[in-house]
Ligand SMILES: O=P(O)(O)OC[C@H](O)CO
């Protein structure tokens with residue numbers, strides 16, 4: 001039975017990773033700005049919106065073609081150049097902060113507040129731990145390939161170990177990256193008991209390509225977009241939140257958070 005808002009019933013949850021659980025999109029932005037500066041071109045959010053969430057080679061083709069540099073730099077060479085820089089950055093990956101970046105910038109586009117990083121990054125861990133504790137099957141579906149996944153999650157093993165399974169961008173069953181539904185359909189087949197109907201899934205995504213992939217798979221999707229993303233990309237999502245802290249499981253027929261005494 002659907003809940004009062006008409007959404008659900010949801011029995012399974014799929015999480016995106018980059019830009020949703022981990023604050024890693026800033027690393028892609030940083031290295032792409034460096035590469036484009038060589039051609040005296042800026043890297044802006046209209047291009048970022050088209051690339052984020054995609055498999056590496058698919059995003060690379062968008063990058064060299066949209067910027068008009070494909071005669072000078074092939075998608076393959078772009079990836080080689082980008083890789084060297086990303087390898088140094090990914091081991092620093094942290095959980096997403098809850099503060100809105102546009103309001104709390106520091107010079108590296110990070111967040112500034114008096115609270116510690118750990119105090120600011122509870123949205124993802126609270127939700128994952130809650131769903132796991134309540135026995136809701138959860139998994140990860142990320143366009144990242146295995147080598148990057150390992151680097152990004154090496155400091156977050158305990159949290160990611162709560163996922164029933166992980167589907168990566170270089171998984172053989174993921175023929176095409178987001179916005180193709182491949183990755184979410186592959187994820188839906190790997191829970192205990194075999195394939196689960198798409199309409200029972202709730203997907204959490206930050207990227208337009210990921211939101212479209214979830215809808216193309218027939219799933220419900222909550223979008224938690226970066227505030228710099230044009231709001232025209234919000235329309236496809238079933239729900240748009242500024243932070244995972246704002247998610248109310250009961251909106252989707254999922255078990256409520258425990259009320260803690262203050
Ligand atoms: O957002 P994800 O986790 O699917 O990752 C996709 C790329 O690796 C980064 O945009």
Ligand SMILES: [Mg+2]
Nearest residue numbers: 016018019206
């Ligand atoms: Mg993402």
